[in-house]
Amino acid sequence: MSVTFLLPGQLHELAGGQRRVVLDGHAGTVREAFANLRDRLPALYDRVLTEQGEVRPHVNVFVGRDNIRWSGGLDTPLEPDPELLILPSVSGG
Amino acid sequence: MPTEPVGSDAERGDVLLMVGTTKGAFFFTSDAARQAWKADGPHFPGEEVYAMALDQRGGSPRLWAAPGNPFFGVTLRRSDDLGATWSPKDQRPVKFPEDSGLSINRIWQITPGPDDQPDRMFLGVEPTCLFETTDGGDSWAPVAGLLEHEHREKWTPGAGGLCLHTILQHPETPERILVAFSTGGVYGTEDAGRTWNPRNRGVRAEFLPDKHPEFGQCVHKVAHHPSRPERLFLQNHWGLYRSDDWAASWQDIANGVPSDFGFAMAVHPHDEDTVYIVPMESDGFRCTPEAKMRVYRTRDAGESWHPLTKGLPQEDAYETVLRDGLDTDSSEPAGVYFGTRSGRIYASHDEGDSWTLVHAGLPPVVCVKAAVIA
Numbered sequence: 001m002s003v004t005f006l007l008p009g010q011l012h013e014l015a016g017g018q019r020r021v022v023l024d025g026h027a028g029t030v031r032e033a034f035a036n037l038r039d040r041l042p043a044l045y046d047r048v049l050t051e052q053g054e055v056r057p058h059v060n061v062f063v064g065r066d067n068i069r070w071s072g073g074l075d076t077p078l079e080p081d082p083e084l085l086i087l088p089s090v091s092g093g
Numbered sequence: 094m095p096t097e098p099v100g101s102d103a104e105r106g107d108v109l110l111m112v113g114t115t116k117g118a119f120f121f122t123s124d125a126a127r128q129a130w131k132a133d134g135p136h137f138p139g140e141e142v143y144a145m146a147l148d149q150r151g152g153s154p155r156l157w158a159a160p161g162n163p164f165f166g167v168t169l170r171r172s173d174d175l176g177a178t179w180s181p182k183d184q185r186p187v188k189f190p191e192d193s194g195l196s197i198n199r200i201w202q203i204t205p206g207p208d209d210q211p212d213r214m215f216l217g218v219e220p221t222c223l224f225e226t227t228d229g230g231d232s233w234a235p236v237a238g239l240l241e242h243e244h245r246e247k248w249t250p251g252a253g254g255l256c257l258h259t260i261l262q263h264p265e266t267p268e269r270i271l272v273a274f275s276t277g278g279v280y281g282t283e284d285a286g287r288t289w290n291p292r293n294r295g296v297r298a299e300f301l302p303d304k305h306p307e308f309g310q311c312v313h314k315v316a317h318h319p320s321r322p323e324r325l326f327l328q329n330h331w332g333l334y335r336s337d338d339w340a341a342s343w344q345d346i347a348n349g350v351p352s353d354f355g356f357a358m359a360v361h362p363h364d365e366d367t368v369y370i371v372p373m374e375s376d377g378f379r380c381t382p383e384a385k386m387r388v389y390r391t392r393d394a395g396e397s398w399h400p401l402t403k404g405l406p407q408e409d410a411y412e413t414v415l416r417d418g419l420d421t422d423s424s425e426p427a428g429v430y431f432g433t434r435s436g437r438i439y440a441s442h443d444e445g446d447s448w449t450l451v452h453a454g455l456p457p458v459v460c461v462k463a464a465v466i467a
Contacts, residue, residue, distance in 0.1 A: 043182065046166070058163060
């Protein structure tokens with residue numbers, strides 16, 4: 001069992017220069033997947049979620065093609081061996 | 094300017110301008126004459142840099158910057174080679190405790206602590222709080238007395254967010270610290286941060302039904318000179334004030350200015366009664382009055398203010414200088430510097446009597462800090 005995080009370029013530095021982070025273990029929800037990330041790579045977790053455990057406002061997390069914003073948020077259920085895609089939103093000026 | 098930052102090559106006696114913008118940080122370096130400037134940047138391209146500082150207490154210059162990524166949040170970075178390299182993103186996290194219910198949005202101020210405590214520093218952050226380190230910046234913690242202040246739920250954000258932008262220490266009594274934030278106003282501690290009390294008597298809140306509340310003022314900047322720390326100057330959201338009693342009371346000193354609205358304020362490095370401001374027309378039109386780029390200077394602690402215009406555009410200059418966009422260096426004669434939201438940096442090497450354009454075309458400037466390399 002594993003969880004894979006696919007990272008945007010801005011976060012590669014926090015994953016040893018890698019685009020893909022694979023963590024061993026089971027995660028039944030996105031929240032559990034991020035808890036796993038927090039244990040292993042806390043600095044990377046801090047860039048994606050706030051101190052209050054919420055996904056930062058201008059960050060999108062996808063499971064497959066679905067943005068978790070509309071699929072249950074952090075409580076979105078995960079299939080075995082999921083891939084979570086993290087992307088910055090298109091906001092900004 | 095090269096597009097790849099390499100850091101400043103400033104040497105002892107040179108002047109370093111640290112410029113934070115909404116899209117990165119830039120350095121401008123000059124020798125003591127301050128006639129020609131060498132540009133470097135952008136550092137942290139694409140990230141807003143509201144706070145920078147040069148800490149020279151440890152015997153060698155140490156740069157600090159707080160780049161804020163618009164997507165992934167703010168980090169605190171350090172450089173011991175004037176920007177040639179920076180510490181990694183994952184060091185020195187600045188975080189609120191989970192049970193606070195708060196999350197860091199921006200670091201507004203980086204302030205070295207007392208000279209005899211080189212490992213002590215402070216950060217002013219949004220939402221309003223003061224963070225402190227006693228280990229040279231390796232770890233940071235919020236000052237509990239302010240984090241848990243009973244007024245917190247009544248502090249409300251201004252256009253810049255609920256930002257703590259000013260940190261002033263009493264040089265002889267380090268337990269005494271003043272902070273200022275918008276909105277909330279000036280608060281002070283006499284016991285090294287355990288308790289804090291509002292110190293806004295005389296400062297008006299034009300935007301509230303009660304014009305003189307105990308707290309809730311929108312103070313934009315406070316400044317003082319270490320040689321006379323009890324004498325303070327305050328640029329308010331409408332209002333220009335002086336205190337001679339460490340903020341116990343404030344008196345109006347808007348004598349001869351075209352507007353008492355503004356953001357930036359800086360004290361002369363060698364004269365406690367000389368202060369610089371850049372008035373804005375109003376809160377509805379936050380631009381230089383009459384489209385003239387004028388810095389105003391008092392040499393008599395606010396009894397009178399006079400415009401400084403030589404070398405600055407006096408027509409069609411709809412400029413804005415934000416609260417940390419003005420600073421002085423410690424040279425003799427003093428240098429004065431400011432940056433605008435239109436991306437222009439101006440410098441004076443003669444205490445404001447004349448000005449030159451250092452650079453145009455930067456992203457909007459939100460922070461200007463000047464230092465002479467010791």
